[in-house]
Amino acid sequence: MEEEYNLQTIVKQKTMTNFCKMLLNISIWALHVKLTFSANEDFSYNGFKGATNLSFDSLAAVTPDGLLSLTNNTTHGKGHAFFSVPIQFKKSLAGNIISFSTLFVFAIVPEYRTFSSDGLAFVLSPSKDLSNAWGESYLGLLNKTNDGKPSNHIFAVEFDTALNPSHEDINDNHVGIDINSLLSNYSTPAGFRSDDDGQLKNLSLKSGEPMQVWIDYNGQNMQFNVTLSPLWMPKPKTALLSATINLSSIILDYMYVGFSASTGMAYAYQCILGWSFKTDGKIPELNISSLPPLPRTTTPSKDKSKDISIWLPLSLSVLVLMAVAAARMIMVRKKKFSELREDWELDFALHRFSYKQLYKATRGFKHEYLLGVGGFGRVYRGVLQDTKVEVAIKRVCHESRQGVREFVAEIVSLGQLQHRNLVPLLGYCRREGELILVYEYMPNKSLDKFLFSDGESTLSWSQRFWIIKGVASGLLYLHEDWERVVIHRDVKASNVLLDGDMNGRLGDFGLARLYDHGGVPQTTHLAGTVGYLAPELSRTCRVTTSSDVFAFGVFLLEVACGRRPIEPEKAEDLQVLIDWVLANWRKGTIMETRDERLGEEYVAEELELVLKLGLLCSHPLPTARPSMRQVTQILHGSIPLPDFLLNQLNTKDSAFVKYEGSNAYVMSFTSMSSDSLVFSGR
Template sequence: MPEPLHFMFLILFLFLATATSNSNNELMFNGFTNSSLVLNGIAQITSDGLLLLTNYTKEALGHAFYPTPINFIDPSSGQPKSFSTTFVFAIVPQYPDVSGHGLAFVISPSKDIPGSMPSQHLGLVNTSDNGNRSNHLIAVELDTVQTVEFFDIDHNHVGIDVNSLISSNSSTAGYYNKNRGQFVTLTLISGDPMQVWIDYTGDDMRLEVRMAPINATRPEVPLITSLVNLSDIVLDEMFVGFSSSTGAASGLHYVSGWSFSLQGTAQALDISKLPSIPHNRFNDKNLIGSGGFGQVYKGTLPKSSAKVAVKRISHHSKQGVREFVSEIASLSRLRHRNLVQLLGYCRRQGELFLVYDFVENGSLDKLLFDGEKPALSWSERFKVIKDVATGLLYLHEGWEQVVVHRDIKASNVLLDANHNGKLSDFGLARLYDHGTNPRTTHIVGTLGYLAPEISRTGKATTSSDVFAFGVFLLEVVCAKRPMEHNAQEDVLGLVESVLESWKKGNVLSVVDPNLECLFDKAEAELVLKLGLLCSHPESVARPSMRQVMQFLEGSMQLPELPIDNLGSSARLKSYGIAFDDFLATTLTDKIYGQINTINK
């Protein structure tokens, strides 16, 4: 081989050898997927690439160390080398205002710190070796519990620990904001990701610690500056990593990114590449609704960035686990374009969570009753009515079991970006097999939508759903709630109001004035009369949802209704029988290929 070529190979070999050597001194982890960290205790790498040092297990510890030792002593001078590191962490407490015990960046002579204990010891030392010079340990702690025996300054501090958990220097967690000219306190257990910078200069033995919220610039002024002589502390070879622990209170201790450099400045982390840190906090700014089960929040799935609605069922809900299980049993298997899709669910720490598709335009009631938003056009309202009817028909007849919704109202109808209507909130749903009697249960639902028979029997049926749907029809056309008060504080029922207008020969006078007469009069009259028919006090007089769809689609004409009897309690029963007779003699349904006569 020619001599120049030999020389080139030699240069290449030396370059590669140097690069390999430097790889132990330059560490970069934008997430920890496929990392080779040595994990001890309950530490783990999550499927999203997060380093999770501890979970909600009490009295536990977790360690994570880079597997290869690093030479901290300069062979020429025998003095400790300079180093620099930065990492992003978050502490998510199990309960809002208490967590334990914190985490620490640590330089240790071993990868497992044998004999170390959890709780206030942070997985660094134990009761007998705390303070021993033979520990050869230096750490920067992020401590969330004030421990009297270690003279902690508070329950939210950063400290420099040398062989001991009695910090040589410490400060309340926070940073100096140059623009504000003041110190800003950071809450370690807020669940928010924060970044820490640690720099040690070997020449002047200066150790500096900084921290700031994620995406903030590195503070110019250190949070802590301390003179630390590492000559008697670090050995020639040391391991770098993290330690964390829980005690009587627990929390999730995350690290999402980490950079380390020996004899240089740690590389900047690419914040955009770091895995998202989940937390169990629900910010009120993302609150999009409340119901009988709890509150509903807007959220984002970390991997797909898809928007979701999370229903958080609180301990103080009027309903409980049985209704929650009922909702899961129905929604997890139901699939229809006019139903809000349940994506997943879980029970955790006594709380219940449902994750739904996020529906962009929110609930129908806000569009009907919020004067600041443009009123829905008639065509949009009529389409939503048919969408809801289609979804309810599927619940009643289109699935393997009958699903009784039990709480149909405008606030439980959501509109997507194209104003397609979707039924939501199946928390009150109750399943029962075709051909069997529904089980008697406690009365649930919303005043103004409850069928009269429910107060007598306590039984919800498809017919009681039809009653609520009838009230819903009037609600959409009139843009009025079922029960409202006038200036004299008299309760005005929407059904009675529409019925009175019809008796006076001017049923269209109740149509929402925001439509400004821009509506199909025939369709509006059909919906109003159908609403009265569906909300008939006698269940036998109400149509099925299949018949409702036929009326709305125009494939069947709405029968002439005896208006004089609609509000008369004296002739209510005879009217119910008359309409039932009409159904039995004139209406047939073709269901699943069979002709079924509707009998009395």
């Protein structure tokens, strides 16, 4: 019995010992798994000599100096380097992407600076095996068959040194964000944003100089940032490329992270000098001083002679083909960019733009650059390539050569106007049958878009009153404070543009007339927009500062009432804005004409002042209208409204103040759309 008991005791002890050993093994295994996963979340390489957990294929390798070279002196090749263990990018059942960041230093050392070597990319891929991907313009990421397919689950940031039209590249030196395709979803020229002025400073990706890249993704707000800078500079405060991207359907639970690169007709050493990566946390900094040196591309003299023997015949063949093609294209391009130039225009050379400049600024006057269409032509937004200045380019029909010299002289003179409430006129260009005017671009476009367009946010009364006073100040400058008198001839809401701070700026000087102070303006054919034309113009055809004041009066009523000067679709007594406001004033209900979108958020005294001043400025008698200096003083409260002139307007029996009679010529046009109510002019 005792022996049986001892045997049972021994069995129990052995069983317990084995169980403890099993628990210990499980604990060690779990700790190993945890440590392995932690390594996957956070790694850093200050050079790659003796580096582990990396896998390479094709041309990629680590040099004896510890440089990760994705490509070498091989043309038409590709190379890949990945962290060998997949990284977990989704931790929740909802499938949300966790935040991640990477920092690396790269350099592209080309064989020839004049030939592109295609480029490299940081990539997230479901597989390390990209053997079916093509090199050259596909950067070793995809091929022609699968390019663009959602099943790829490829996400990459490319650093491209080749201009490939089939991928709609913006230039041969850009950074792009690629999702399942080599056609970038977002791209920008390579460079960095200066912390001093926020301006873009260009960087050449194939300069052979090392550069730092920070790539950050915030999983909560889905903000993706790419920041680039020279090696010697700390991380800029503003990212080079920012976008809001939902990666939940693109990135899988586990993905491999790494690099891909390719070469074309010319080779390049596309190198990674150091690399850090981290999920959910601050990324480890690199030790710049410990990074390996870059390779040299100089070759022995015998290799150079071999290169020459290959490249010289090829270059000659290319030159012959280019010469033939150029000969055929010269006539086409000459016609495409032909301009009308005469000897007298030499005096205005500094203010003349070439048609080619403007064509490139608008990418061929594409429809997506169209800002608007008016009675005299189309207006396009553009960016001048040499200065990167945003401009508005107006193409004006111009059929007659009579008076062109005087007109251009006036345009150049108007380019000298300098006032905070005027849109700067930068210059002009002339083609057969067409005149092109170039203005500074106003980002908030025209005032009428806020007053009349559905869906646009309306303006508060304080904004409207500020704009009114600004336009009045600009007109005063034109009429009295500049070296010559300028009659604008087309004052209206659609010609008042809003800058970035919502300041009103009077623009479009295509109809302007100039004369000396004390002089008499010449007669001219009737030109302007129906509804803004002073009644006396139909008889005298002589524009004056008073005719501008009339148009300004209509403009005041536009802004206060939120209505166009003529609306043919309304009842007869409501069609003409001036008549409607005047009738309400005579009934004592002038405040009921205010824009309903203002609600109750307005200053009653200011609004009533603007309505009455609008009626006074659009008085049928030119001599009864105030000057722009008086208008400005009234708006600023320096002088009161002249009651006796207002009382004349309130006298129903006075035929000479009857708007219906003085504007009879206007009503004949009420069947036309308001956008086309423009008389032909120069």
